[in-house]
Amino acid sequence: MLIRIPRPSDAKEHEITPESIYLRRREFIENGIYTGAALAALPLIAACEPAAGRSPQPTTGTLTELKAKSNKTYDTDEAQTPFKDATRYNNFYEFGTDKEDPGKNAHTLVARPWTVKVDGEVGKPGTLDVDDLMRPEDLEERIYRLRCVEAWSMVIPWIGVPLGKILKRFEPTSKAKYVAFETLVDPKQMPGQRRKILDWPYREGLRMDEAMHPLAILASGMYGRVLPNQNGAPLRLVVPWKYGFKSIKSIVRIHLTEKEPPTTWNMEGPSEYGFYANVNPEVNHPRWSQKRERRIGEFRKRPTLKFNGYIDEVETLYSDMDLSKSF
Amino acid sequence: MSARWLHRLFWVVGFLPAALLLVNFELDRLSANPIEDITHVTGEWAIRWLLFALAVTPLRRLFGWNRLAPYRRSAGLLAFFYASLHFLTYFALDLYFDLDAIIEDIVERPYVTVGFTAFMMLLPLAITSTRGWIQRLGKNWVKLHRLAYAAGIAAVIHYLWLVKADLLAPIIHAMILACLLGVRIYLRVRKPS
Numbered sequence: 001m002l003i004r005i006p007r008p009s010d011a012k013e014h015e016i017t018p019e020s021i022y023l024r025r026r027e028f029i030e031n032g033i034y035t036g037a038a039l040a041a042l043p044l045i046a047a048c049e050p051a052a053g054r055s056p057q058p059t060t061g062t063l064t065e066l067k068a069k070s071n072k073t074y075d076t077d078e079a080q081t082p083f084k085d086a087t088r089y090n091n092f093y094e095f096g097t098d099k100e101d102p103g104k105n106a107h108t109l110v111a112r113p114w115t116v117k118v119d120g121e122v123g124k125p126g127t128l129d130v131d132d133l134m135r136p137e138d139l140e141e142r143i144y145r146l147r148c149v150e151a152w153s154m155v156i157p158w159i160g161v162p163l164g165k166i167l168k169r170f171e172p173t174s175k176a177k178y179v180a181f182e183t184l185v186d187p188k189q190m191p192g193q194r195r196k197i198l199d200w201p202y203r204e205g206l207r208m209d210e211a212m213h214p215l216a217i218l219a220s221g222m223y224g225r226v227l228p229n230q231n232g233a234p235l236r237l238v239v240p241w242k243y244g245f246k247s248i249k250s251i252v253r254i255h256l257t258e259k260e261p262p263t264t265w266n267m268e269g270p271s272e273y274g275f276y277a278n279v280n281p282e283v284n285h286p287r288w289s290q291k292r293e294r295r296i297g298e299f300r301k302r303p304t305l306k307f308n309g310y311i312d313e314v315e316t317l318y319s320d321m322d323l324s325k326s327f
Numbered sequence: 328m329s330a331r332w333l334h335r336l337f338w339v340v341g342f343l344p345a346a347l348l349l350v351n352f353e354l355d356r357l358s359a360n361p362i363e364d365i366t367h368v369t370g371e372w373a374i375r376w377l378l379f380a381l382a383v384t385p386l387r388r389l390f391g392w393n394r395l396a397p398y399r400r401s402a403g404l405l406a407f408f409y410a411s412l413h414f415l416t417y418f419a420l421d422l423y424f425d426l427d428a429i430i431e432d433i434v435e436r437p438y439v440t441v442g443f444t445a446f447m448m449l450l451p452l453a454i455t456s457t458r459g460w461i462q463r464l465g466k467n468w469v470k471l472h473r474l475a476y477a478a479g480i481a482a483v484i485h486y487l488w489l490v491k492a493d494l495l496a497p498i499i500h501a502m503i504l505a506c507l508l509g510v511r512i513y514l515r516v517r518k519p520s
Contacts, residue, residue, distance in 0.1 A: 299423075
């Protein structure tokens with residue numbers, strides 16, 4: 001007999017949107033819009049019969065396939081966000097501040113060849129080609145929830161390597177307490193950097209124990225292919241229990257340090273974005289609620305889960321911390 | 328083109344952003360988060376039409392463009408139309424009529440508080456925009472309709488406070504509003520009436 005023990009990160013049965021509702025999600029919005037439009041007696045309503053067919057699922061285009069072994073330990077079986085939505089709704093200010101800007105503008109990024117510098121408190125510093133850093137035999141698929149600090153979320157099948165496994169190859173010293181990451185700076189490739197919207201380069205960081213946690217991965221692919229540029233090609237961090245802005249994209253430098261490194265959104269608004277940025281429905285953003293989130297593709301908001309549903313895996317990392325202070 | 332047809336054309340242009348929103352939704356050309364798009368577009372147009380309405384009097388005084396006079400009311404009503412869509416999108420589509428959530432937002436989140444205040448200030452202005460109300464209220468109508476400035480200020484603050492990092496768009500709107508208010512003050516100081 002096969003007994004299936006649910007993993008703590010599994011979505012509960014009642015949390016899963018029934019497929020029939022999921023597929024009809026646009027109708028809800030449509031109904032709302034039609035009501036509003038009818039109230040306003042918009043003259044054009046007659047000319048706006050529903051289009052014969054919705055845009056089909058786009059193909060993954062020219063992106064190279066990426067082979068990875070499956071590691072189901074942490075996978076969620078919730079419905080995956082359509083590839084189309086995951087690649088046209090992005091926060092990546094290096095390519096513009098609108099959600100659709102990265103999808104439109106990121107073609108200027110040259111993702112290969114690409115080197116990553118690993119330095120700081122390590123025994124074996126080095127500058128490696130991204131394809132040497134991400135050894136093909138180490139690649140795993142991980143299906144994770146992604147919760148943005150702006151209260152929307154997705155489910156994405158990443159392909160990557162546990163960050164800890166990579167860091168160990170560089171032999172961190174006893175002084176390595178934090179890992180700092182930096183994104184490429186090149187306004188020619190990243191037109192959003194022509195204006196100083198943020199203090200470029202984009203910077204992020206993790207405490208060493210967070211970085212060594214098996215959930216934290218460096219990703220070089222998603223949906224069975226290499227990363228599209230707008231999703232952080234060729235190499236990005238994925239830390240699923242933290243708000244999305246921690247998962248820094250297009251990384252060129254990994255720096256191990258003794259002190260907590262400065263991080264971009266924390267520098268931008270220290271009262272709004274903490275260094276830890278763990279997903280937490282109990283600690284609201286000063287300007288909006290974090291209790292609920294909209295899963296992209298769904299209409300009604302759903303409750304946000306503490307640590308984005310990875311509470312059993314990561315809670316012990318923060319057992320001695322006041323999460324409302326260290327948010 | 329007669330003034331009457333020009334004014335009709337103005338109304339068509341006024342409703343165009345809402346119509347485009349609907350068309351783009353139908354053609355699946357909005358982003359993966361259409362509710363967010365609808366919220367943003369309706370909010371931006373509410374502010375733009377409000378600024379247009381507030382610009383009419385300064386332009387008449389400065390340049391004698393008196394043909395603009397009838398457009399003040401139309402632009403104000405368009406602002407109210409978009410503000411209503413904006414509020415309904417937020418309350419119905421975003422919060423799904425969750426009363427507790429909207430009360431929490433209005434009480435605890437300053438940008439929602441000022442935004443809601445702006446909308447509440449536009450409400451009496453829209454109601455009293457008819458000829459009947461103008462006659463009934465007499466001089467008080469002018470006093471009441473000075474609320475449009477307060478609504479404009481509240482709306483622009485709402486915009487400034489909700490943006491994450493790139494303040495360019497709200498600052499442009501704030502500067503236009505500041506200019507319009509500046510002209511009013513200048514006219515008042517120069518020629519006390």
